[in-house]
Amino acid sequence: MNTEELLDYDDVGDALREGRSLRPARGYRFLLAQGDLNFLSRQVSDPVPLGRQLLEAGALDPQDGYSLFAILPSGDFEDVRLNEPFDLREHGAERFVAFLTDRDFKLTLNDDELRWGKPVISGAVLYSLAKPGEGEGVFLEVPGGEDRQIEHGELIDLAEPGIERFITAPKRPPTFEIIVNSRPRTVNDDTVTFEQIVHLAFPGQHEPNVVFSMTYRHAASTPHAGELGAGGSVDVKKKGTVFNVTRTVQS
Incomplete structure (x- = not known):
């Protein structure tokens, strides 16, 4: 692939959620927070940057004494050494936190x-x-x-x-907050069916000549958006998967 064909950037988080490798690009976006949970999108030009380059992408001076940690998908913290390379393609980390503190x-x-x-x-x-x-x-x-x-x-x-x-x-039974036809609903499983969503959208019995169609977005499963048909199912996120259901009466 020549330079003209490179993407302007690829997003580390998108690659992780889509289960793919980083694509060749001029820049690679990741999330960086400074001592809190206020993550901001930052960008580096190399998919294997030094730890100090990750800090510098957030306008932080490595000489100020920052400690940098990658947050792995498991929630564990991995120490990122400032003078050693960190391969964004292999570690599965989208989020980084920089700490400048000697507090307990x-x-x-x-x-x-x-x-x-x-x-x-x-x-x-x-x-x-x-x-x-x-x-x-x-x-x-x-x-x-x-x-x-x-x-x-x-x-x-x-x-x-x-x-x-x-x-x-x-533990409490798990709950998942979804939106059905603009109304918030709660389900107890991370997989929902077409029929289950129809019942949430239009409760009760339906005449045989009533047909339902459905679209969804922000799903946990791949694809993250699309159409769902009778007998189908989709995995939902803990919060925020959206369904739109329309009802048509056939003559």
């Missing part, structure tokens, strides 16, 4: 006080520390509200005011 951040886990050296902690780390039993999960206590179940790949900001308190407790 306090949290409690089942009433035990812990100190964590970064202002962000992942669900994977919490599960590793808590070692919940079978059927248990890790929850963030919400004073005056419902405790929030933490997912393995989730990131929690410890820099918010107060001390975050985590506990282990029996």
Whole structure:
């Protein structure tokens, strides 16, 4: 492929979600946050940049003493050394966090006080520390509200005011928030069927001459958007998969 045929950029996150390799391009986009969860899109020209080049792409000076971590799909943190190459094609990491701090951040886990050296902690780390039993999960206590179940790949900001308190407790049945004909709906499985969505859109019995058609977008499965027919199914995201269902009466 010659220079004229190169893409302007390829997105690391898109490649991961689509299960493909990075394409030859003039630039490669990734997400970078500085000490929080405010991830911004950044770009490097090399798919195997040095750690310092990832920082510089975010207008951060490596000489200021930053530590850089890649967040793996599992939620684990991988140390990115500033003077060593990091292959964006192989590590499966889209998100990076740069820390400039010598603080310890306090949290409690089942009433035990812990100190964590970064202002962000992942669900994977919490599960590793808590070692919940079978059927248990890790929850963030919400004073005056419902405790929030933490997912393995989730990131929690410890820099918010107060001390975050985590506990282990029996898991709740999973829920998935979808949109059907502009109305929010909740399902308990990550796979939904054509017939299930029709029932959510138009509850009740239907005459034999009624025909339904359906489109979807932002799905977890591939393709992420398209048409769904009778007997078909699609995998939905934890939140945000959209369905549009139309009803036609045939004469």
